[in-house]
Amino acid sequence: MTLLMAVRPLLPESGLHSMLQLAQQDTASAPDAWLCALGELLRRDVGIGVSVEGASPLSTSCRSQLRDLCGRLGQGGRGLKLAQALDPEQEDQQLCGKRRKEPEEDPASLEPERAAKRFRGLEEEEEEEGKDQEERPKLESSGSPSEAGRTSPDPKQTITEAKTPEIGPGVEEAEGPVESMELPRVVQDQVPRLQRLLEAFQEDLPPQGLEGLEEEPPMDLQFLHECSPSQMELLCSRLQLPQLPDGGLLQLCSCLLSLTPTLSLASASVLARSLFLDRILSLPSSASRLLRVALVSFCVKYTYPVCKAVLVPVLQDPSVGPMQTELLCSLIKDESLEPDMQVQILGQVLELAWREETFLVLQALLERQVEMTSEVFSVLVERLCKEGPAATTSMAYAKLILTVMTKYQARITQHQSLDLAVALEPNATFLKKSLQVALRHVAR
DSSP states (O other): OHHHHHTGGGSOHHHHHHHHHHHHHHHHHSOOHHHHHHHHHHHHHHTSSOOTTSSOSSOHHHHHHHHHHHHHHTTSSTTOOOOSOOOHHHHHHHHHTHHHHOTTSOGGGSOHHHHHHHHHHHHHHHHHHHHHHHHHHHHHHHTOHHHHTTSOOOHHHHHHHHTOOSSSTTHHHHSOHHHHHOOOHHHHTTHHHHHHHHHHHHTTOOGGGOTTTTTSOOOOOGGGGGOOHHHHHHHHHHHTGGGSOHHHHHHHHHHHHTOSSOOOHHHHHHHHIIIIIHHHHTOSSSOOHHHHHHHHHHHHHSHHHHIIIIIHHHHHOTTOOHHHHHHHHHHHHOTTSOHHHHHHHHHHHHTSOOOHHHHHHHHHHHTTOOOOOHHHHHHHHHHHHHHGGGGTTOHHHHHHHHHHHHHTGGGOOHHHHHHHHHHHHHHHHHHHHHHHHHHHHHHO
16 A cells, blocks of 8 residues: 555556455455555545545544554653644644645645655554564663653654665765764763773783673673764774774674674774774784784674775775785685685775785785686786786786786686786886896896
């Protein structure tokens, strides 16, 4: 019924008349209150002898459920309080909206999108009723009005939140200004305990030796699911995660990786950037074993976020040096990375502008004989040939070409083999001359 209401202007009225008659016969034998209400509203729009000024299409049971739901939701914030119970005519006005306010408007002019949102809202209100019955004891025991107000009965808001993208460059900007400036109440309540835990981590103490925490249950981070990406950014900033020592980083990652269900891609990307990016870019020497283990374990579970938030920015940073390259190569060579994770990393690298450090990372990746499709392999060969003129003096580029020609010999076509040889020729000529100069110097 909701779908038909949304696309009603596109359908022939004769077909709708027949369908509604059949639906009415079916619901007569086993009536469903909500289905009858939707059918009644659809018949009003089609104009099958139903007066718009008639009684509410909702049954007494439906009205009672809605009244009870609105009364309980009215205990929260966001101006949702219901001063008194509504009579059927007032409820009909709320459900029908502009239909009651503008009776002269032709029902056929109702926009499909508006109708779809309205009826999705009716269905979600019914679902919210069941959820509210389960969560009401928790809300009453916490005594926090702001927590109770987080469950909004506004259908448009629910639909907007459901359509919020989980990943992308503009995720943080897509969130509202209020979200980006404050944390959910349930998260705010956990911030002091998190700060205590992280302070203990900064002292590099084992969890069983943490005074004041040893008698508490293990840290439950399920409340992180309440944060939007922008709120996760704010939380990471307050906790000053980049200042954690590598030992504390590994312990925190262990807690994060135990979360069920897993974090959204957007939230995981924010965490990966806060935990690893600045730490890797500022490495004064080779990465510690603790940092390597933490990065690998996080990448195994959240491969795409680590690629987007750590690997790509590091490879694009102009200050990247041998310490960063060594860490990325060790990450890629780790046996914990499954073949599909290797393909994800390769796909991200193929989209970057290449330079010497990129050749080294690709070398470490391709030595593992990535199980890529023929299309991805063709893109790889094209990129290698394209980089030839700019890499005539690069030993890493020459080694990368030879790796492709040997490790993937069975997949290379005759045309690709010729292209790779042509791309390698200037580089080989330069390397040959450099070798001759070196040999003369040794001979002298």
